[in-house]
Amino acid sequence: xxxxxxxxxxxxxxxxxxxxxxxxxxxxxxxxxxxxxxxxxxxxxxxxxxxxxxxxxxxxxxxxxxxxxxxxxxxxxxxxxxxxxxxxxxxxxxxxxxxxxxxxxxxxxxxxxxxxxxxxxxxxxxxxxxxxxxxxxxxxxxxxxxxxxxxxxxxxxxxxxxxxxxxxxxxxxxxxxxxxxxxxxxxx
Numbered sequence: 001x002x003x004x005x006x007x008x009x010x011x012x013x014x015x016x017x018x019x020x021x022x023x024x025x026x027x028x029x030x031x032x033x034x035x036x037x038x039x040x041x042x043x044x045x046x047x048x049x050x051x052x053x054x055x056x057x058x059x060x061x062x063x064x065x066x067x068x069x070x071x072x073x074x075x076x077x078x079x080x081x082x083x084x085x086x087x088x089x090x091x092x093x094x095x096x097x098x099x100x101x102x103x104x105x106x107x108x109x110x111x112x113x114x115x116x117x118x119x120x121x122x123x124x125x126x127x128x129x130x131x132x133x134x135x136x137x138x139x140x141x142x143x144x145x146x147x148x149x150x151x152x153x154x155x156x157x158x159x160x161x162x163x164x165x166x167x168x169x170x171x172x173x174x175x176x177x178x179x180x181x182x183x184x185x186x187x188x
Contacts, residue, residue, distance in 0.1 A: 010084035036176040128174025
């Protein structure tokens with residue numbers, strides 16, 4: 001093999017792991033979007049204070065994490081390529097390193113799937129609580145005071161409405177709507 005082809009093979013081996021994880025995430029996103037729908041249209045809700053800033057902060061946090069990971073990858077990529085290239089050139093393929101790498105990739109793929117599932121559930125819970133808070137705003141005109149996410153020892157109360165008729169603790173639960181159920185409900 002030529003020096004250039006050794007370099008390209010080394011680079012392809014290293015980048016394939018990144019593309020495998022990105023492929024897993026892309027597939028999970030496509031599957032989720034094709035099968036699930038939030039029960040509430042987020043754009044129709046009354047926006048909470050600083051909602052736009054919250055979204056910008058979350059976006060910038062993701063960009064920051066991505067930039068830091070990209071920086072680490074850019075620094076380590078030339079060393080990894082030269083190491084793989086050296087192994088390929090002398091004809092000793094690093095099977096132990098490849099096996100370890102594949103095991104690490106499988107672990108990262110599994111963790112990505114688990115975290116993605118958890119993120120989807122948290123997003124649903126967040127949206128359901130915002131929708132409930134949006135509905136409870138009307139109680140303030142009737143003299144109620146409404147509190148959200150009241151913390152206690154070992155648990156929280158999602159919403160608390162206090163008025164002349166009593167104190168009401170409201171627990172919010174959300175459930176995704178499957179797209180196929182939506183089609184059956186609409187008569188399509």
